[in-house]
Amino acid sequence: MNNLQRYILLLCLISLTLGCDSDYLEKKPQKSLLVPTTLSDMQAMLDNSRELMNVSPYLNIISDGEFRMLDAGLNGQARAVQNAYVWSSEESATMADWDIPYKQVFYANVVLDGLAKLSHQDSQEEFNRIRADALFFRGLAFFNLVQLFCAPYQQASAEQQLGIPLPVSSDVNLKMPRASLKASYEQVLKDLLEAAPLLENKPLYLTRPSKAAARALLARVYLLMGNYTQALQYAENALELQNALIDYNSVPTQSAISFPLPLNTVNPEVLFYVRANTSFLNNASVFVDSALYNSYAENDLRKKILFTSALKYKGSYVGTANPFQGLSTNELYLIKAECLARADETDLAMNTLDVLLQNRWVSGSYKPLKANNPDHALEIVIYERRKELVARGLWWQDLRRLATDSRFNFKLERTSMGVVHQLAAGDDRYVYKIPLDELAGNPLMQNP
Template sequence: MNNRLTQLKPGRLIAWRGYLSILLLSCISYSCQKDFLDTVPDKGLLVPEKLDDFQALLDNSSEVMNVVPFYNTISDGDFVMSDEGLDGQLPQYRNLYTWASDIYDVTTVVDDWYRPYKQVFYANVVLDGLKELNTDGADVQRYQAIKGSALYYRALAFYNLAQEFAQPYDAATADKTPGIPVRLESDVNIKSVRGTLANTYTRIVDDLQEAETLLPDKGVALTRPGKSAARALLARVYQAMENYEQAAKFATSALELAHELVDYNDLDTAAARPFPIPLTDGNPEMIYYSRVNTAFLNQLTVTAEPALYNSYDDNDLRKRLYFTEGGNYKGTYLASAYPFGGLAVDELYLIRAECSARKNDADNALADINTVLIKRWKTGTYVPYTVTDPAAVLQIVLNEQRKELVARGLRWTYLRRLNKDSRFAVALTRSYKGSKFTLPANDLKYTFAVPDDEISGSGIEQNKR
């Protein structure tokens, strides 16, 4: 099938050449798909003009589109690093680890800010370009899938930025709390502004809901989103917003499309990388592939926080699949040094379990917990939970969320949300060279500073820390 569409309208060509020259430099730096670049005779005047071109921009998966932030993973308290290990880290990482007020030094490139906004830029280039194409005779389903993918990527980037650079969502104050810059155009000359947190989350939800209507049920590859990914991400977003009714709704609808769990009894606990490589061997539990952009955890000087490690029963296979006997992190669903940061079926069961527990529906909450755990324990050793006390059920669910979803870039958001409830608030503590460091519940340091050059360039408000 010929997917070439008509070229961009002449009145837009000059502007697009400017935007896409920037994009071309980014693509070259981040290994944008080679076949796309090689077909352009004049790379200084690169202008996407067919669906293949737009898809190629979104398929820059290994360095741009399928990478999620990592500062939260260093800061979330689930792992500890020895003094010797910290001595060898960049100052920025030591600052993140000890929750310093000033994280960045003068040489810092704030990857967790710039990479998501690169994703937003790519998505906006595609969305702007699709508006300028004449769809007569086009492959409509593919056009819709590409548009839906761009909306999904943009929403995911905005969501990830909000977890680090905006305060935790609170419905009572969201319309008065600064959000993040929500850029909806690819024109880099438009100055960034900060709207409210309510505006930020409204845009995230709107993008995802539109994406869900456009995408196929499942992406043709794990690096591409489908309806299942859009619904799963909506469940995650609504959970962060403490809208548990909507979180349960979208978790359930996502599970209608993807519900298979891996039986951990089929994996080799003695292996250095026990899980299959998802992009070559597949993983039926994975809905959408992303990697947390750091190998910080995969060092001999890093071990699981002792209370977390000891919370796994010896018959719980996760203890040996996720960690070595000494507590070093093995990696999980990516089968690599990089943690998995995407979406998977187990998270959906656990989101729905929490939603059920919060409305005192112990039976359904524990049904979802038991569904997951029977696949995680040695065959014949797991005794299903039968607790009836609502508070106890909710605590069980929250404990299992931490144990199941370790090192997925989620713990930081969970802490930000749960710390608002005194029943679950925790103060994180760490030590380095004899000094003790504490991050109290609800501390302003749960929101990272916006990079200084962004403040000076756009004049947006800095976060208080």
């Protein structure tokens, strides 16, 4: 991580100059911005939401097959986007999807190291909250990295599989090797489990983590680890704090953007705000996959609320062209339903799914779902996950984790420049290559 962290060090100075509030900049000279000495300094670093802390990777949205791009549009995209679109194994010189999460880790580590040097007796509550925020952001960044640059988690092989470098200090002179996949997930869980009890039930701003958000993220992590008992527990615990759903009958279907900016207008489903680092879906050459579009029933309002009749996406909970990749209650209902199905609780799984879907269909038209057995229930839940959580990068995670399940054998296919490209379940290309600029400064073992 040596060269990358030096690069981050420079960017941190620039970002803090642009991103922090004016009071902070007035109080601290530029040279000391990287050595925060007060709780307000540290809060300002974590509140750099627009430029960094609430920004997520995006190549998974390009790769997961939910959207297609015309050749003319693809020609104008960056090389990393072109590679992700056709599932190329070519190595990229640089990748924002690697750099941004590690910048977030660096910021979090600067705050955590600074807190360790503070006397916090007079402001214990604020100290604990800021520490919990930093742990949450670091855990989320590590989690996003393993979804892109590591193999899917399998308990039997996780100790032998390569994970990611895990810097837990802001010391830029440390050169970090790749930890095991098991150790990488353990660090994610450690950060989130330590943060959760210290977080507020509801944050002052949606760009700050909350107890509900931490529980929701833990549910997602455990789901991807195949620990369905824990995933169910944390999904239910998060829903105890916030379980509201939007009745889509109240959402205008003719609007250019279906949902308002949640930072200005309350979106009751949003637990934590994150936007993907791209406006790819707003490109005039990008359209929803026709098979996905046609999978919605006529009375399913998601078809008109998530997409235009011209197959353009308009349903981001960000309220702009950027995809939403945060945490929300609708995902929790789906996690809960899936875990119940896997626990052979067929009726409970369907009942949970019904709570969500009756808020998605035209009033009076929805009929409760019926499943013949747990396998059938699970199939229905996975099918609804794809239709509900569009453009969140979660379908890429689902494709990865379901690859070894004989009940699901998804194969992606798309044609670009007259060439048919395919991605079979379990293919090595479900793991992105580490960018070359990182390998130049830190000779990590490259992915296959």
